[in-house]
Amino acid sequence: MEDMSGQMTTLQAETSTLGKASMELRSKFNDMDAYSRRWNLRVAGIPERTGEDIKKIIIDLFGQISPDIADQLALTVDIVHRVGPRSGHERSSRRVLVRFLSRSHRDKIWKDARTSETPQTRKLKILEDLTQEAKEARNQLWPQVEKARKEGKKAGFRGAHAYVDGVRITAKDM
Structure with missing residues (x-):
């Protein structure tokens, strides 16, 4: 039983490490694709x-x-x-x-x-020509950009980020 518990702990740690590596690779690929x-x-x-x-x-x-x-x-x-x-x-x-x-x-x-x-x-x-991730981020940020424009502020997009009066807003900030 102890042997199985040790193996399970090892596998959980490996899974966590692989998950983090996968996220890093996905992020790097998206950055390269966007570039x-x-x-x-x-x-x-x-x-x-x-x-x-x-x-x-x-x-x-x-x-x-x-x-x-x-x-x-x-x-x-x-x-x-x-x-x-x-x-x-x-x-x-x-x-x-x-x-x-x-x-x-x-x-x-x-x-x-x-x-x-x-x-x-x-x-x-x-x-x-935007990546799917950038399109999704813009869709999330659109309500903020639209609201800012209605308030007379300068608002727009650059890539996956919105800018309102020169301040950068990302979908992660929401």
Whole structure:
């Protein structure tokens, strides 16, 4: 009986150690995934057509959003493809994932898209490429951001974190 009790204690300690290691690895993987996505943008609302050259469509769109770097986009836009399963609906279109070779060009497009009329008139959305964990954290923080905005405070998101008047808020703080 004592032997079994000792083995059980050893196994419980091992399980605890493995659980902590698993959490650390999961956290590191999420950080690495989030970091690699910083070179990406997603575009929603581009109608899907058979035989389309989606890379050309995206380069033309981004050229309209940021005309001062339009001539460089063919070299800095690396990979463009639609993501997700095809839907049977004719009116639906899958989002487009765009990977840049240059973060500065990606950031310029992201910044210019906020003030450009092109996405609004074409009913498109230019989005960050976030991990599922970051999306869930934002969903938890959204009520606080919305409340702060209604109170006239400056509030927004950067990655999985919210900022209200320059103060960082994480989902763990809630």
